[in-house]
Amino acid sequence: MAIGSAFRAFFALLGGNLPEDIAKEHGYIKASSVPKPAPPKPTFTPADGAVQLLSILQRDARLVDFLMEDISAYEDDQIGAAVRNVHQQSREALGRYVSLGPVIDGVEGDFTKAPSSSAGDFKLIGNVPASGKAPGGLLRHKGWKAEKIELPPLAQSQNLKLVAPAELEIE
Amino acid sequence: MIGIDLGTTNCALAYTDEAGAVQLFSIPQLVNPGEERAEPLLPSFLYLTGPNDFPAGTVTGPVAGVLAQKRGAENPGRLISSAKSWLSYAGVDRTAAILPFEAPEGVEKKSPVDASAAYLAHLKQAWEQSRKEPFADVLITVPASFDATARELTERAAALAGYPTPILLEEPQAAFYSWIERHPDWREHVEPGDVILVIDIGGGTTDFSLIRAKDENGNLVLDRVAVGDHILLGGDNIDLAIARTVEQTLKSKPDRVQFQSLWQQCRTAKENLLSNDAKTEEWPVTLLGKGTSLIGGTIKAKVLRSQIEGILLDGFLPFVDKDERPARRSAGLAEAGLPYAADPAFTRHLAAFLNGAGVYPNKVLFNGGVLKAPVVRQRILEQLQRWTSTPVEALQGEDLMHAVARGAAYYGEARKGKGIRIRGGVPKTYYIGIESAMPAVPGFRPPVKALAVAPFGMEEGTSVTLPAGREFSLVVGEPAEFRFFNSAKRNHDAAGEMIDDVGEDLVQMSPIEVTLSGDKGETVRVTLETIVTETGQLQVWCVAKDGRRWKLEFNVREKVKQQ
Structure with missing residues (x-):
């Protein structure tokens, strides 16, 4: 998968709809023999999907509040107390919408065969031969991939730039 | 057969599949504006959507379930909760639009019957959208303490929701049926002469029933021999008591959102610290900062197991004499609203119930999330043992959370002659x-x-x-x-x-x-x-x-x- 299409796929995954050509290429959907009528023009951009995921993580776990705060002045235990909370809720929120799994399901540190899939899914590091190819190597990082993404549908009427609404309390 | 647990804080639906096995139905509901998800329970909350409550085009009209509960915590004036408790309260006109009780002027209120009908209608619609089988042969559970009026109003709510005439079943009986369903060898644990106490402590209510097993011409029969009064006291009271205690130890006073979070975390702390495999003696409670300053405003506290046990055993489950009576409200003037129990001691309510019934049990079946905690079960058993010389034991292996809905579905089959029936009759x-x-x-x-x-x-x-x-x-x-x-x-x-x-x-x-x-x-x-x-x-x-x-x-x- 070329860099361009990888990005397209990633953001499309965030948005919940995978471009058909990429989906077919990776076997997510079966090629249909009956030609479908021309799909309506995509109304959402990849950025919309990215903002949606941010807004979910903010809504359910306040992750954006955490990332945007200047934490340099606080003691470690103050940060630690809050982070446990943010971590747990981010994890739950992420788990609800995105199933993440390793690219290579092996033991880190063990010698592992290089997968046959296209480059980009894995990269060779260290003393890489001139050919850029190797039968395998020590697994240093299993990698992550989104196995399933189930984001709620976006509505055209909503503010697609909104991450979290402001709150005004009536006393 | 479809069994519905129309609960004070949560509703559940169970059904029997073709093989006759009881299954739980996951209930699709809005969990966020524009996002539907199937959850095992439907929280019994109805939010009366007003203008600007949700992003344009996402939610219109009253909404039930998780989203209602979430938005209602932010804007309680439009949230109907505990509709079921109102349904059983004779102090108000239950068919009049009175809920939410403290709604600001201009909110179009609903009656307790209409609110109950909304939950029932949601369940029916959810079923019809996701399953092929017709929505028929429906049983709805009610507290044993519901009087004839409250039962009739429940039937009316079902009719409003477009149900075929439902059969009503008392919750403690349903819990007992569920236990029977889970234990094909149950007859080895219940013998003639046994008196079984069913204790059902839900989020907001407590219900007691006594079932007697006897021998009739060689057959084991079960008679429901007594039911308790409707007691508005439950697990939420315990969590609130813990939250109030922890609140005293905080450096700054939590705001509304933080207190909600504190209440939630105290429940989690209680469940974890009191569980069978608890490894720690304390549980951290973290209230994240208000507004966008999350770390800066974070308040840290901890809950000790000893604290929780103190609150539980001294406040809610003190040892009492068998002739003690629950305290009554003594204030001449009280805020209008639900008649919450004035006495938080479950044991005192239990003493009054058994004293009135004139029989003491030798077996106990627990139901409700509060009874997950071994310390609570132990305490209740000990208390019962102090009142009687016959050994008292608990029936094991119950499903504390879903027993009522499951038992209702099972009872549906039992009515067709495929299992034992508890003889109940008019409860009062x-x-x-x-x-x-x-x-x-x-x-x-x-x-x-x-x-x-x-x-x-x-x-x-x-x-x-x-x-x-x-x-x-x-x-x-x-x-x-x-x-x-x-x-x-x-x-x-x-x-x-x-x-x-x-x-x-x-x-x-x-x-x-x-x-x-x-x-x-x-x-x-x-x-x-x-x-x-x-x-x-x-x-x-x-x-x-x-x-x-x-x-x-x-x-x-x-x-x-x-x-």
Whole structure:
């Protein structure tokens, strides 16, 4: 998968709809023999999907509040107390919408065969031969991939730039 | 068969599949604006959506479930909660639009019946959208303590939701059926002579029932022999008590959102610290900062297991004597609202119940999330043991969270003859008020006597005619008021028994005012006949010599009880 299409796929995954050509290429959907009528023009951009995921993580776990705060002045235990909370809720929120799994399901540190899939899914590091190819190597990082993404549908009427609404309390 | 647990804080739906096995149905519901998800429970919250509550185009009209609960925490003025408790409260007109009780002016309120109907309608719609089987053969569970009016209102809510006539089943019985369903060898654990106490402690309510096992011609039969009063006390009270205690230790006062979070975290802390495999003695509680400053405003605290046990054992489960009675509210003026139990001690309510029933159990079946904690179960068993010399043991292997819905679905099969049935019948003795015949005295209403019309335990599908010679004058053709009473304590009054002094044992139900058909001002000599229908509905008929019959509904049109 070329860099361009990888990005397209990633953001499309965030948005919940995978471009058909990429989906077919990776076997997510079966090629249909009956030609479908021309799909309506995509109304959402990849950025919309990215903002949606941010807004979910903010809504359910306040992750954006955490990332945007200047934490340099606080003691470690103050940060630690809050982070446990943010971590747990981010994890739950992420788990609800995105199933993440390793690219290579092996033991880190063990010698592992290089997968046959296209480059980009894995990269060779260290003393890489001139050919850029190797039968395998020590697994240093299993990698992550989104196995399933189930984001709620976006509505055209909503503010697609909104991450979290402001709150005004009536006393 | 479909079994519905129409709970005070959560609803659940279970069904029997083709093989007859009981399954739980995951209930699709809005969890965020524009996002639907199936969850095992439908929180019994109804949010009356107003303008600008949700992003444009996402949610319109009342919404039930998780989203309602979430948005309602932010804006309680539009949130209906505990509709079921209102349904059983005779102090208000339950068919009038009174909820949310403290809604600001301008919010279009709903009646407790309508709110209950909304949950039932949601369940029906969810079922029909995701399953092929028809929505038929429905059982709805009600607290054993629900009186005839509350049961009738539940049936009315079901009718409003477009249900076929449902069968009502008492929750503690449903919990017991569920236990039977889970234990094919249950007969090895229950023997003739056993008296089983079912303790059901939900989020907001507590319900007790006694079931007696006996031998009848070589067959084991189960009789439900007593039911308790409706007690508005539950697990939420415990969590709130813990949260209030922790709040005292905080450096700064939490705001509304933080207190909600504190309450939630105290529940988690309680569940974790009291669970069987708890490894720690304390649980951290973190209230994230207000606004966008998350770390800076974070408040840290901890809950100790000893703290929670102290609150539980001293406050909610103290050892009491068998003749102690729950404290009553003593304030002359109280805020209007639900009649929450004034005494938080579950054990004292239990003492009063068993004392009234006059029997003490030797087996206990627990139901409700609170009873997950071994310390709570242990305490209740110890308390029961202090009241009786027979050894008391708990029935093991129950499903604390979903038993009621599952048991209802199982009972549906049992009704078709595929399993044992608990013989229950009318859970209380019912009385009708009869005005004494006496000379008029200015300023005094003639005293009212109470005539027992339906004895405790009167079974479904039976009828009784009051003894011959008992004839009454019935006013027809003009509005007349009828007063009904019930008693969970006087279990031995036979039909036809007249009580001259309506004392504390009798609870007055909402009076009804009806105009029975007939000539204006006509007075007819009638006898009374009571029928309990196959679905457990209680009816009182007035029968005239000429064959005319009038049905007295418990809830034709409610009038608020004068308190």
